[in-house]
Amino acid sequence: MHSTTTLTAAALAERFGLVLRGDGETEVDAVATLSGAGPRQLSFLSNPRYRSQLAGSAAGVVVVGEADADGLGRTLLVARDPYVAFAHIAALFDPPQAPRPGVHASAVVEAGARIDPSAEIGPLAFIGERSVVGAGAIVGPGCVVGEDCVVGAGSRLVARVTLVRRVRLGERVLIHPGAVLGADGFGLAMDGGRWIKVPQQGGVVVGDDCEIGANTTIDRGAIEDTVLEDDVRLDNQIQVGHNVRIGAHTAMAGCVAVAGSAVIGRYCLVGGGAGIVGHITVCDRVVITAMALVTSSIDAPGEYSSGTPLMDNRSWRKSAARFRQLDALARQVQRLDKETP
Structure with a gap:
C-alpha cells in the first residue's frame, strides 16, 4: 500500500x-x-x-x-x-475518496429528486423520484437509487449498487459493488394450491457508519422496515430477510443468511456461512461461530456453535451411519438403567 x-x-x-x-x-x-x-x-x-x-x-x-x-x-x-x-x-495512508461535486453528463436524475451541490453523481447512475442525496455523498458508476430513497451525508455507493425503493441510509455509510437494498422480501401466501405474493410495503433503514459488502442483499420490510442500527458491518454475499433488525456494532462475515423477522442484538459477531432462522431473537454480545445454524432464540451472551467438526471422510461416513442408531441406543440405555438394582 x-x-x-x-x-x-x-x-x-x-x-x-x-x-x-x-x-x-x-x-x-x-x-x-x-x-x-x-x-x-x-x-x-x-x-x-x-x-x-x-x-x-x-x-x-x-x-x-x-x-x-x-x-x-x-x-x-x-x-x-x-x-x-x-x-x-x-x-x-489510504484516505477515503473525496467527492467531485456535480452530476455526470451520462447520469439520469428524475425531476423530483434533490441532490446536494457538494455530492457526486457518477457516470450512468440513476436517481429516482423524491429521492435525496446528501452533502458530500458519492453515488458511483452504474448505481441505481430508486424512488423515495435517502443517501445520507458522506455516504458512498461504490459502483453498481441498487437501492430499489424506500431505502434510507444514514451518514457515512459505505456500500460495496453489487449490493442490493430494498428488493422485495420473500413474502408468499398459499391460496388454493398456488402461491400469491404478499406486497412488501416497508423499507430499509440503515444507521450511521455502517458498511455493506459486495453482492450483499437486504430486503425491504413487509409492512414495517428492515433495520440496521449504527455501525453494523456486513461482509460480502450476505442475505438479510425482510423485517430483520440488526443491533448497533454487530458484524457478520461472508455468506451469512438471516431469515425474515429475526432480531439480532448489539455487539454480536456472526461467523461466515452461519444461518439464523426467522422470528427469533438473539440477545446482545453473542458470538455465533462459522457454519452454525441458529434455530431458536438466544437469551444469554456467549459463544454458540452447531454442526459436526471436520474429519476424514471414512470416519464421517461411519459416524453418519451411527446417527440413525442413536434413538435405539438411547432407549436401550434407559432400559438398562431401569433394570440396574
Missing part, C-alpha cells in the same frame, strides 16, 4: 497516544506485513503465531503490544491493542 503521505514514528506516536521506542525520526510512507515490509513501511504484531517473523522483518516501524516490546533494538510503537492502532495508522 503506497501513498503520498509521509509521517515520522514520533508524529504517529503523538497522534495516537502510543509509546515510542527507538528513532522517532524514522519516516514511513506505507504499511505492509511483517514479512513483506521495507525500511519505509510500518507493520504490526498482534497474533503470536507471527512473532517469529519480527526479528527478520525489514519494517522501519513496528506496532507491538507491551509483551513484545523488549530487547528488539528497533523502532517500535507500543500500543495497548496493536491491531486497533495499526488500523488507525493505515487509514492515514
